[in-house]
Amino acid sequence: MAGKKLVLAGDIGGTKTNLALFSVHGEKLRSESLKTYSSQHYSGLFPLLQDFFAESRPNIDAASFGIAGAVVDGKVQTPNLPWMVDIEELRRALKFEKVTLLNDLEATAYGLFTLENDELFTLNEGTMRHAGNKALIAAGTGLGQAILFDDGRYFRPVASEGGHGDFAPRNELEIELLRHLIGRFGHVSYERVVSGPGLLNIYRFLKEVRGLEEPEWLSVRLANADDQSVEISKAALAGEAAICVEALDLFVSVYGAEAGNLALRAKSVRGLYIGGGIAPKILAKLKDGIFMRAFVDKGRYADLLSAMPVQVVLNEKTALRGAAYYAAFQSGE
Numbered sequence: 001m002a003g004k005k006l007v008l009a010g011d012i013g014g015t016k017t018n019l020a021l022f023s024v025h026g027e028k029l030r031s032e033s034l035k036t037y038s039s040q041h042y043s044g045l046f047p048l049l050q051d052f053f054a055e056s057r058p059n060i061d062a063a064s065f066g067i068a069g070a071v072v073d074g075k076v077q078t079p080n081l082p083w084m085v086d087i088e089e090l091r092r093a094l095k096f097e098k099v100t101l102l103n104d105l106e107a108t109a110y111g112l113f114t115l116e117n118d119e120l121f122t123l124n125e126g127t128m129r130h131a132g133n134k135a136l137i138a139a140g141t142g143l144g145q146a147i148l149f150d151d152g153r154y155f156r157p158v159a160s161e162g163g164h165g166d167f168a169p170r171n172e173l174e175i176e177l178l179r180h181l182i183g184r185f186g187h188v189s190y191e192r193v194v195s196g197p198g199l200l201n202i203y204r205f206l207k208e209v210r211g212l213e214e215p216e217w218l219s220v221r222l223a224n225a226d227d228q229s230v231e232i233s234k235a236a237l238a239g240e241a242a243i244c245v246e247a248l249d250l251f252v253s254v255y256g257a258e259a260g261n262l263a264l265r266a267k268s269v270r271g272l273y274i275g276g277g278i279a280p281k282i283l284a285k286l287k288d289g290i291f292m293r294a295f296v297d298k299g300r301y302a303d304l305l306s307a308m309p310v311q312v313v314l315n316e317k318t319a320l321r322g323a324a325y326y327a328a329f330q331s332g333e
Contacts, residue, residue: 005023005024005061006021006022006023006024006032006058006059006060006061007021007022007024007029007060007061007062007063007064007324007327007328008020008021008060008062008063008064008094008327009021009022009063009064009065009066009320009321009323009324009327010045010063010064010065010066010067010320010323011065011066011104011107011317011319011320011323012039012045012065012066012067012068012078012085012104013039013068013080013104013140013141013142014039014068014078014079014080014081014140014141014142015038015039015040015080015140015141015196016036016037016038016039017036017037017038017039017042017045017048018034018035018036018037018317018320019034019035019037019048019049019052020032020033020034020035020320020324021033021058021060022321022324022327022328024061024328027329029114029321029324029325029328034317034320035052037051039081040081043082043083044083044084044085045065045067045083045085045090046089046090046093049093049094060094060096061098061327062096062098062099062100062327062328062331063090063094063096063098063099063100063327064099064100064101064102064107064323064324064326064327064331065085065090065099065100065101065102065107065323066102066103066104066105066106066107066108066319066320066322066323067085067101067102067103067104068080068081068103068104068141068142068144069085069103069104070103070159070161071101071102071103071159074086074087074088074101075087075101076101079142079164080141080142085101087099087100087101098327098331100326100327100331102159102322102323102326103144103146103159103160104138104144104319105136105138105144105145105146105159105160105275105319106146106157106158106159106322107319107320107322107323107326108136108138108144108146108275108313108318108319108322109136109146109148109155109157109322110157110322110323110325110326110330111315111317111318111319111320111321111322111323111325112134112136112148112273112313112318112322113155113322113325114318114321114322114325115313115315115318118314119313119314119315119318120273120311120312120313120314121283121311121312121314122309122310122311122312123274123286123287123291123292123310123311123312124292124295124306124308124309124310125309126271126306126307126308126309126310127269127307127308127309128309129269129270131150131152131270132150132267132268132269132270133147133148133149133150133155133266133267133268133269133270134147134148134150134155134266134268134270134271134272134273135147135148135262135263135265135266135268135271135272135273136148136272136273136275137255137258137259137262137272137273137274137275137276138274138275138276138279138313139194139195139196139198139255139276139278139279140195140196140276140277140278141195141196141197141277142163142191142195143163143164143189143190143191143194143195143198143258144160144163144275144276145160145161145162145163145262146158146159146160147160147262147265147266147268148268148270150270162190162262162265163189163190163191163194163195164189164190164191165189165190166187166188166189166190167181167188167189167190167192167193167254168261170257170297173250174250174254176205176209176210177193177202177205177250180205180208180209181193181201181205184201190254190258193251193254194251194254194255194258195278196227196229196230196277196278197229198251199229199232199233199247199248199251200228200229200232202247202250202251203228203229203232203243203244203247206243206246206247206250207243212242212243212246213242213243214241214243215241218231218235218240218241218243218244221235230281232244232247232248233248233278233281233282236248236249236285237282237284237285248282248285249285249290252282252285252286252290252291252294253290253291253293253294254294255291255294256290256291256292256293256294256295257294257295257297259272259274259291259294259295259310260294260295260296260297260298260305263295263305263308264298264301264304264305268308269304269307269308270309271308271309271310271311272295272308272309272310272311273310273311273312273313274286274310274311274312274313275313275318275319276313277316279312279313280312280313280314280316283312283314286312292310295310
């Protein structure tokens with residue numbers, strides 16, 4: 001911690017990558033520069049870093065990158081990008097040793113330590129506990145999960161790839177959805193349903209299998225959209241098309257159910273956080289009760305889930321701030 005004055009942080013997702021420099025002031029971080037890149041336009045992280053440092057290369061004390069994927073032995077093959085990121089190659093490229101790769105949800109978990117109260121929205125007050133774990137779930141291009149383990153003194157973020165676990169339908173409609181997705185993908189994970197592409201998968205199922213009508217104006221809008229999932233959620237929130245409303249309702253219900261599954265696995269009696277880029281954009285839908293009803297619908301453990309605090313992370317730069325936090329305060333001297 002002592003002596004670190006400038007750190008490099010990255011939040012690397014399947015759609016976009018944020019890179020930033022943060023100055024360290026005691027226990028606080030201040031953003032000095034931030035650039036956003038389209039991840040799909042680069043062949044890997046190193047070419048992206050070359051662009052970031054094209055104009056100048058300041059003296060950096062440490063770097064940390066949160067990346068969507070399983071980090072194993074300092075390497076990660078990103079599931080939603082054709083990238084292989086190797087920590088040793090990054091250290092050679094950046095020409096210093098203090099470089100860390102974190103799972104993106106692990107980085108987001110560290111970022112929770114930097115949030116103010118107004119950067120969170122409470123869906124469920126729950127019961128205040130003095131000990132116990134927390135958990136984090138985040139839908140975006142993919143579906144990330146993490147546990148914050150309470151060791152008695154600190155919360156220790158633990159990475160997970162739980163979003164790639166098998167999708168478990170809860171009713172006849174979801175069983176039919178699962179059959180449809182098996183036909184398309186073979187293995188069907190929760191990420192195939194609870195993510196940006198997952199919302200589009202649900203929409204197509206409702207249109208192609210359930211026969212819900214797609215209005216002509218919506219067909220035109222989707223055909224011209226850069227991100228069809230965004231247009232579906234916008235139309236749903238505006239109540240413009242029944243097929244979009246039903247798609248988002250089903251999406252949020254499955255999201256809540258899997259969040260409840262994670263809360264049970266982690267026994268997150270200190271709270272469940274909903275992160276990622278989608279949640280702030282559909283906050284009105286998360287507030288209408290569908291998410292929480294699915295979250296607590298766990299039979300004999302409904303009371304346990306009902307007592308858990310549930311909060312939406314409103315700051316979409318939380319993972320980036322978490323990577324900076326780790327570089328500044330957790331990566332060693």
